[in-house]
Amino acid sequence: DIVMTQSPESLAVSLGERATISCKSSRSVLYRSNNKNYLAWYQQKPGQAPRLLIYWASTRESGVPDRFSGSGSGTDFTLTISSLQAEDVAVYFCQQYYGTPLTSGQGTNLEIK
Amino acid sequence: EVQLVESGGGLVQPGESLKLSCAASGFSFSGSVIHWVRQASGKGLEWVGRIRGKADNYGTLYAASVKGTFTISRDDSKETTYLQMNSLKTDDAAVYYCVLQQQLDGGAYGEPYWGQGTLVTVSS
Numbered sequence: 001d002i003v004m005t006q007s008p009e010s011l012a013v014s015l016g017e018r019a020t021i022s023c024k025s026s027r028s029v030l031y032r033s034n035n036k037n038y039l040a041w042y043q044q045k046p047g048q049a050p051r052l053l054i055y056w057a058s059t060r061e062s063g064v065p066d067r068f069s070g071s072g073s074g075t076d077f078t079l080t081i082s083s084l085q086a087e088d089v090a091v092y093f094c095q096q097y098y099g100t101p102l103t104s105g106q107g108t109n110l111e112i113k
Numbered sequence: 114e115v116q117l118v119e120s121g122g123g124l125v126q127p128g129e130s131l132k133l134s135c136a137a138s139g140f141s142f143s144g145s146v147i148h149w150v151r152q153a154s155g156k157g158l159e160w161v162g163r164i165r166g167k168a169d170n171y172g173t174l175y176a177a178s179v180k181g182t183f184t185i186s187r188d189d190s191k192e193t194t195y196l197q198m199n200s201l202k203t204d205d206a207a208v209y210y211c212v213l214q215q216q217l218d219g220g221a222y223g224e225p226y227w228g229q230g231t232l233v234t235v236s237s
Contacts, residue, residue: 031221033219033221034217034219034221036221040224040225049208049210049227049228049229049230050158050210050227052224052225052226052227055224055225056224059224093157093158095158095225097214097222097224097225100148100160100163100174101160101163101174101176102148102150102158102160102212102225103160104157104158106157107157
């Protein structure tokens with residue numbers, strides 16, 4: 001199984017400041033035949049289903065504000081929120097969909113400082 | 114518009130069975146792989162199993178924690194996937210999500226689409 005390791009576990013950022021979350025996979029999730037990184041980022045608020053933010057490591061889902069961005073390739077990935085808004089308070093997690101089973105990071109709890 | 118809608122969750126007693134459904138719309142369903150993922154209250158995501166399409170003989174794979182008690186099936190004519198859960202335990206209580214990946218040109222699979230989930234409560 002591909003192990004996903006996220007850091008930090010919790011993060012407190014001031015409104016308007018940048019938030020950065022890291023995700024590392026135990027092996028590459030770059031699929032050579034289509035040159036795509038099989039890595040997604042999700043936002044989850046209490047009582048809600050995970051909301052897809054980013055897929056293919058850097059493609060923003062329709063409707064997601066452009067302050068959210070994803071980067072990285074192979075085994076190292078980053079989710080960046082460029083200017084934190086109050087509504088961004090949530091748990092964020094990465095997930096690889098390269099192989100079965102689908103595996104996810106343990107989540108990062110993002111709060112307002 | 115692409116959509117996945119789970120149903121069938123509810124309250125059951127330990128040892129009982131429950132069958133969940135996941136209805137898809139707006140997808141190229143027949144070649145898709147569908148996963149079931151669950152999330153117990155306050156916990157992370159746990160992959161439960163998956164089923165591939167007809168071209169892959171509807172191949173299934175399960176997590177060790179549910180193998181032998183859970184069965185995934187699909188009806189392509191109804192664009193619906195099922196999760197039959199037998200001998201339920203309190204540890205199986207969770208929100209269950211279906212996750213679909215469409216098959217891309219060349220045979221690879223695409224990005225994951227999620228349903229909104231259905232709650233399964235196992236309690237006496």
